[in-house]
Structures are given as C-alpha cells and as structure tokens.
Amino acid sequence: MSEEKDRVDGTADETKAETKSSDHHTEDTYEKVCFMCRRPESKAGKMITLPGNINICPDCMQKSFDAMNQNPGQINEMMNNMNNMPNIGMLDLSGLSNQIPNRQRVKKKEEKKKTKEFSIKDIPPPHRIKAMLDEYVIGQDRAKKVMSVAVYNHYKRVFAPQDGNIEIEKSNMLMIGPTGSGKTYLVQTLARLLDVPLAITDATSLTEAGYIGDDIESVVSKLLAAADNDVERAEHGIIFIDEIDKIAKKKNTNQRDVSGEAVQQGMLKLLEGSDIEVPVGANSKNAMVPLETVNTRNILFICGGAFPDLTDIIKERLNKTASIGFQADLKDKYDGDKNLLSQVTLEDLRTFGMVPEFLGRLPIVFTLESLNEDMLVEILKEPKNAILKQYKRLLELDEVKLEFDDDALRSIARKALEKDTGARALRSIIEDFMLDIMYEIPKDSSIGEVIITKDYIEKTGGPTILLRGQEVPKLEQK
Structure with missing residues (x-):
C-alpha cells in the first residue's frame, strides 16, 4: 500500500x-x-x-x-x-x-522573426505562383494569371522600403464568376501556398453598425483569429468576402438599406487602409473582451460574387449598339454565350447596384469562365487532391484497386452540367454512386478491383468487380 x-x-x-x-x-x-x-x-x-x-x-x-x-x-x-x-x-x-481563454488573448510580438519573415526574396514571382495554382486548379488561366500578378505586386508593396515620392496603391481584387467556378477554392489555394492567414466571410451576414448581424469590423476579427491573435501576421494576410453581389444597392425600396449600400460605404475605409479596433476572440465588442488595433493598409482584400442578373445588364448594353436596320443585332444573339460575363464593364457593375467609391477601391476586376464538360473531367482526375484520387486512396486502405472508365467520367461531367452548380456538383454525384461500393467492399476480402462503368453511372448496369488475381477481360481492357 x-x-x-x-x-x-x-x-x-x-x-x-x-x-x-x-x-x-x-x-x-x-x-x-x-x-x-x-x-x-x-x-x-x-x-x-x-x-x-x-x-x-x-x-x-x-x-x-x-x-x-x-x-x-x-x-x-x-x-x-x-x-x-x-x-x-x-x-x-x-x-x-x-x-x-487563450483565444481572447493577444500573442506577444517576437522581434527576432521580423528580419527573416519580411523579405522581398521570399515572395515567389508570378509565373511560380501560377504554376503552383495549376497543380490544384483546372482551367481559369486568365484568372490565375491576374491573381498571380496582383498578389506579387501587393506583397512587393508591403515589403519594399518606403519611398517618400512614390506611394503604391493596394491591389484589391473583385472576381466575378458563376457558382461553382472556383472563386473560393482559388483564394484558399493561394493563401495555403503563400502560407499567409486567410479569413473567409459572407457579405450576406454584414449589416450597418447598430443592427442585428455582424459589424463590418468582424471580418478583420476573423483574420486575427486565423493568425492565432498575432497582430503583425494578420496585417499581412488575405480577407476574402464572398457573395459581394448581395450588398448591392437595393432598387425601388422605401426601407433603410442596412445590408446594401450602407455596408459598401462602411467598407471604404477598411479596403483603403485604416486602424480598426477589433475584439480578440469574439465577433462583438463588450466590456469583458480585450480590443486590439489592426491596420488594414497591408491586408489584401479579395471580393467575389456570382452577380446572377449582371448578364441581362450586359446584354442590354450590347444590344443598344445596333437595334434598327438591316445590320441590327438579333435580341437573342448573346443568349447562348456562356462567358458573357467576360465583357463586363464598371458601368455595368454600377447599374447592378455597386457604389462607384466601392468599385474604385477594387481596381482589379476579372471574371472566371463557366465550366464545360472537358474541364469537369479534368477536375475529376488531374489536380493533386482530385476527387477520384481521394476515393482511390480510400479503397487502397482496404487493399482494393479502383478504376474509372473514360465514358463513366464523361457521364459524371454531363450530370454535373445538368445540375448547373459547377464543380461542387461532382462531389454529390460521386457520393451517390460510391455509397453502395464503400458499404459492400469491406464485407468481402476476396475483392481485388472495382471498375466504375458508364452503365453503373446511368443506372442501367453495375460496376465491374474482379476478385484477387483475376485479370480484366480483353474486351474491357483499354
């Protein structure tokens, strides 16, 4: 004892x-x-x-x-x-x-890391940034090129020694693209490759100060939390505000526009660069939460939105050029144009409801292409973390080989196009037909390979299942 x-x-x-x-x-x-x-x-x-x-x-x-x-x-x-x-x-x-709690406490600034972290030599050039994005994002070459140059110039502006005669302005971006085209995924991949803190927020939750919802400063508070309450690291991070089209100026309304034009006006100083007092570890200010001052001058803001009705505004502008006479354009000339957003102008965005002062603080405007069948097939199998590679790895852990026929991939891509939700439809389609396979395979240890066929995707047949040591029939070999 x-x-x-x-x-x-x-x-x-x-x-x-x-x-x-x-x-x-x-x-x-x-x-x-x-x-x-x-x-x-x-x-x-x-x-x-x-x-x-x-x-x-x-x-x-x-x-x-x-x-x-x-x-x-x-x-x-x-x-x-x-x-x-x-x-x-x-x-x-x-x-x-x-x-x-530690999430409401501010980290001490480490003086030793300053000289090593902030160096222009550590910034990858635009072609390297684009090459890294190419490994994860399929297509959207112009968007990746624009983002690579803008990010490179932004961090050159941050790390370069100050020149009293010339002051470089911020390279805030506005990306426009249909749903599922990869707006959020591009920003997430970029922040991960550059190893900078990233905060993602929806503009739909933002309201004018004093009303129910998140204050505009809450986006900076999320960035501070992503930087583990390190103020200096947060001041060199990226903030992505999604659904930015939802704060457009409301038309024909008699009510106070607390989540539209008022939010755009409130974000002007934030985008341009100012000292913002934000609560540490919380979204709202109160007496029991410490406040910290964050300067947004060196924070890169990227705004994104689908702008669903913007195509109608572009069509109306384009059809005004020639509407009478033998050489008049047909009214439905642009109805089949999937990439009509690429012809957007600042005047179109102002007509949509975006305030001119707000657009002036987003100097870089670019669009993303709609995904076609070939791009969806590449998204399935080419990126480093492609969906098919993930499922192949899951079955490898059960010592089972997983293969997909080319016709099956085409069928998946066509089903995704019918849903009209972009690349995010691929995951739900694959989850649907892989459910029974993932459920049944662990039951039988004699299964060695599963081949997903077009008939199985279209529910007119089943997958090809081979036992261990069995070879693929010659008719089915590619």
Missing part, C-alpha cells in the same frame, strides 16, 4: 509540474491582460502583478487609489464587513484572473 501511495503521489507531483510548466509557457507566449479593463499589455502599458497572479494596468490601479482617497469611509466600512463575513479567506481571486 505504501509503494502504491508513493507512486500516486509521484504521478500527482509530475502532473502539477507539467501544469506549472504549461502555464509558464502560456504566460511567455501571450501578453498579460488587465484583470479589470481586459486590455492587453501592449495597449495598457506595463502591468502591475499582485499576489495571486492578478495583473492590473496603471490606469485601473490609479482609478482604484482615487476612489479610495475620495471615499475613505466607505472603504473602511467595506473592510469591516469583509472581516465579519465567514470563510472570506477561502476566496481565491487568482482563479478569476486565469479564466480568460
């Missing part, structure tokens, strides 16, 4: 030591936060540490002294009441000071 007790006591001591070391590491990583006003040390100044690991900033300490000097009678009465209260000695204030 004594040996077991010693072992338990030793384990408890080790646990306490690990807890103390982790707490010490946390204190070294994050800034101290004032117990009363919740401001970090970088905002409030050097903290005063009281017994019980309670940190108080000089302002709150001075206010406390002033309150004591102004009302000494109340302080004496309060102290007497506290002495008469039972078990007052059991009150532990140190537990309250440690209740701030």
Whole structure:
C-alpha cells in the first residue's frame, strides 16, 4: 500500500509540474491582460502583478487609489464587513484572473522573426505562383494569371522600403464568376501556398453598425483569429468576402438599406487602409473582451460574387449598339454565350447596384469562365487532391484497386452540367454512386478491383468487380 501511495503521489507531483510548466509557457507566449479593463499589455502599458497572479494596468490601479482617497469611509466600512463575513479567506481571486481563454488573448510580438519573415526574396514571382495554382486548379488561366500578378505586386508593396515620392496603391481584387467556378477554392489555394492567414466571410451576414448581424469590423476579427491573435501576421494576410453581389444597392425600396449600400460605404475605409479596433476572440465588442488595433493598409482584400442578373445588364448594353436596320443585332444573339460575363464593364457593375467609391477601391476586376464538360473531367482526375484520387486512396486502405472508365467520367461531367452548380456538383454525384461500393467492399476480402462503368453511372448496369488475381477481360481492357 505504501509503494502504491508513493507512486500516486509521484504521478500527482509530475502532473502539477507539467501544469506549472504549461502555464509558464502560456504566460511567455501571450501578453498579460488587465484583470479589470481586459486590455492587453501592449495597449495598457506595463502591468502591475499582485499576489495571486492578478495583473492590473496603471490606469485601473490609479482609478482604484482615487476612489479610495475620495471615499475613505466607505472603504473602511467595506473592510469591516469583509472581516465579519465567514470563510472570506477561502476566496481565491487568482482563479478569476486565469479564466480568460487563450483565444481572447493577444500573442506577444517576437522581434527576432521580423528580419527573416519580411523579405522581398521570399515572395515567389508570378509565373511560380501560377504554376503552383495549376497543380490544384483546372482551367481559369486568365484568372490565375491576374491573381498571380496582383498578389506579387501587393506583397512587393508591403515589403519594399518606403519611398517618400512614390506611394503604391493596394491591389484589391473583385472576381466575378458563376457558382461553382472556383472563386473560393482559388483564394484558399493561394493563401495555403503563400502560407499567409486567410479569413473567409459572407457579405450576406454584414449589416450597418447598430443592427442585428455582424459589424463590418468582424471580418478583420476573423483574420486575427486565423493568425492565432498575432497582430503583425494578420496585417499581412488575405480577407476574402464572398457573395459581394448581395450588398448591392437595393432598387425601388422605401426601407433603410442596412445590408446594401450602407455596408459598401462602411467598407471604404477598411479596403483603403485604416486602424480598426477589433475584439480578440469574439465577433462583438463588450466590456469583458480585450480590443486590439489592426491596420488594414497591408491586408489584401479579395471580393467575389456570382452577380446572377449582371448578364441581362450586359446584354442590354450590347444590344443598344445596333437595334434598327438591316445590320441590327438579333435580341437573342448573346443568349447562348456562356462567358458573357467576360465583357463586363464598371458601368455595368454600377447599374447592378455597386457604389462607384466601392468599385474604385477594387481596381482589379476579372471574371472566371463557366465550366464545360472537358474541364469537369479534368477536375475529376488531374489536380493533386482530385476527387477520384481521394476515393482511390480510400479503397487502397482496404487493399482494393479502383478504376474509372473514360465514358463513366464523361457521364459524371454531363450530370454535373445538368445540375448547373459547377464543380461542387461532382462531389454529390460521386457520393451517390460510391455509397453502395464503400458499404459492400469491406464485407468481402476476396475483392481485388472495382471498375466504375458508364452503365453503373446511368443506372442501367453495375460496376465491374474482379476478385484477387483475376485479370480484366480483353474486351474491357483499354
């Protein structure tokens, strides 16, 4: 019994030591936060540490002294009441000071990393950025080229030494493309390849300050959270605002436009570059959440939207050029043009409902092409993380080989085109016909290979299943 007790006591001591070391590491990583006003040390100044690991900033300490000097009678009465209260000695204030979660604490700035991180030599040139995007994104060559040049110029502007005579403006982007064409995927891939923090938000949730919904500053708060509360790293990140067409100026309405033109006006300073006070670890400002100042001057903003009714505005403009006479254009001339968005102009966007000042802060406007059958087939099998490669890997873990006929891939692509939701339709189609295969294969260990055929995709037959050691029939070999 004594040996077991010693072992338990030793384990408890080790646990306490690990807890103390982790707490010490946390204190070294994050800034101290004032117990009363919740401001970090970088905002409030050097903290005063009281017994019980309670940190108080000089302002709150001075206010406390002033309150004591102004009302000494109340302080004496309060102290007497506290002495008469039972078990007052059991009150532990140190537990309250440690209740701030790490996601609401600001990381300390590391001076040593500055010289290594911020270097123009670390920025890949445009052709390398595009080559990296080509490994993950099929097609959209013009969009990838525009993004590569814009990102390269943006980070050159950020890292280059300041020149008092010439000031380079920001390269914020507006991408327009049909649903499922890869707008969000392009930005996600770009941020991952460059290893910069990325925040993705929908403009549909943004409202004017004071109304129900997310304030405009919440997008910067999400970026700060993505950077693990490292302000300096967040100030060199990317913010992608999707569904930007949903905040277009509302037409023929008598109600206050709190989620349309008002949001566009509120985002002007954000896009241009200004100091924004954002809550750390929360979406709304309140007294119990510390605030941190983030400068948006070096944050790259990318806005994207489908702009569904924009094609009608473009058709109307194009048809105005020649509407009478023998050489007049037919009204339905542009109805079959899948890439009509590529002819968009700023005037079309203003007609759609975007404020001119807002468009002026998004100087780079480009469009994405609609996906055709050939592009969908390539999306299925070519990228590094292609959907078919993922399923092949899943079956490899069961020691089963998975193959797809070319006719089957064409059939999948045609079904996706019918859904008219772009590349995101591919996943749902494959999930549908792979369900039974993924369910049945683990039952039979003799199965060695499964070949997905066109008949199985179109539900007129089944897949070709081969046992271990069995070869593909010659008629089916490609």
